[in-house]
Amino acid sequence: MSKKKKFISIDKRLLTEGKTLNFEVYESNESKSAMTLFLQSDSVLDGTAKIQLREVEQLYVDEMGYEAYEKYITQHIQTIVKDPELPLDDKAAVLYESAARILDKLFQDPESLEALQESKEVVNGFIEAALSDPGAVQSLMKITAHDYYTHTHSINVSIYAICLGTYLGFSETALSDLGMSALLHDIGKSQIDYDIINKNGALSDEEFAQMKNHAAFGYDIALHLGITDRGILSGIRHHHEKMDGHGYPDGIEKKNISRFARIVGVCDVFDALTTKRSYKDPFSSFDALALMKKRMDTHLDMDVVDQFIMMLRDRE
Ligand SMILES: [Fe+2]
Structure with missing residues (x-):
């Protein structure tokens, strides 16, 4: 059985328009039982994605992506x-x-x-x-x-x-x-x-x-x-x-x-x-x-x- 991925919540307000994300961003489905990919790694956060962000309650990264997320914030x-x-x-x-x-x-x-x-x-x-x-x-x-x-x-x-x-x-x-x-x-x-x-x-x-x-x-x-x-x-x-x-x-x-x-x-x-x-x-x-x-x-x-x-x- 594969090990279950761990997800960590992030602050969506810190994702900056026009910047490339080097980590994957997830949202939880309605029943909060599973995660779906919201933004791929290497995608640039464009205006449309930024508007979509407003609709999403909470975003997550997986454990692997958390360090990249922290570096992105500092950058x-x-x-x-x-x-x-x-x-x-x-x-x-x-x-x-x-x-x-x-x-x-x-x-x-x-x-x-x-x-x-x-x-x-x-x-x-x-x-x-x-x-x-x-x-x-x-x-x-x-x-x-x-x-x-x-x-x-x-x-x-x-x-x-x-x-x-x-x-x-x-x-x-x-x-x-x-x-x-x-x-x-x-x-x-x-x-x-x-x-x-x-x-x-x-x-x-x-x-x-x-x-x-x-x-x-x-x-x-x-x-x-x-x-x-x-x-x-x-x-x-x-x-x-x-x-x-x-x-x-x-x-x-x-x-x-x-x-x-x-x-x-x-x-x-x-x-x-x-x-x-x-x-x-x-x-x-x-x-x-x-x-x-x-x-x-x-x-x-x-x-x-x-x-x-x-x-x-x-x-x-
Ligand atoms: Fe000192």
Whole structure:
């Protein structure tokens, strides 16, 4: 007896007119007892098919096609973000899901050029959303995950950095570089012992010494990936430098720390404080920023902290 195919439901609103599908799309028959082919692989979604889509309640792909479907979403993410019929919160959710998938891939294989390319698509999707509609910044910030994991932390930091850069009027190129730098800032953690990364509590001195290597490891990975932009590289290498020179890995201070690294540093601390860890409850945004102002003034760039506060205040 043949094994029964498994089908996974998909969001039909994300199928973009004029684009080739490289997976098969199915609909269920009326009694929902069987699947029939709705669109063949390699077909281009034309206007007629798009209209037909409206009539169908739910579409599916088989297990084999799901990966291709996910890649297709990422590939067309900027078109999806521009779709006037898709609500902002749904756009933010699609962006976040794509980013989470890519970060998983990148942490498993930090030399994957395909994942790097896909990261760029998603970062540009975030930017497209942040620039297109003032409400999008709110949708993006609302969707940041509230439990701390290295991958979701990276996405959150990228969203905060892009929102801050947008608030400060950065050019699209600068936003794209800043977003990439923030997304990849902890990629060096892929080289650190899993038990240290996921330790439930404070690290020993030796473990902390190992953990600190992630900044320089991340820089090396970025170089391997062919990243040459000094801003992107410095955000990765120097996000743990401190204004007083007591940070790592290079112990540089003040304006020797690039603007990208100072922004990523602030967004990094803000997200670490406002997400829940197994050993601590999350701080509210207000309490996190108060703590950053009071206790981290020798560590973080207070101008950036103030700009971050103004951005949060203005979006309310
Ligand atoms: Fe870090």
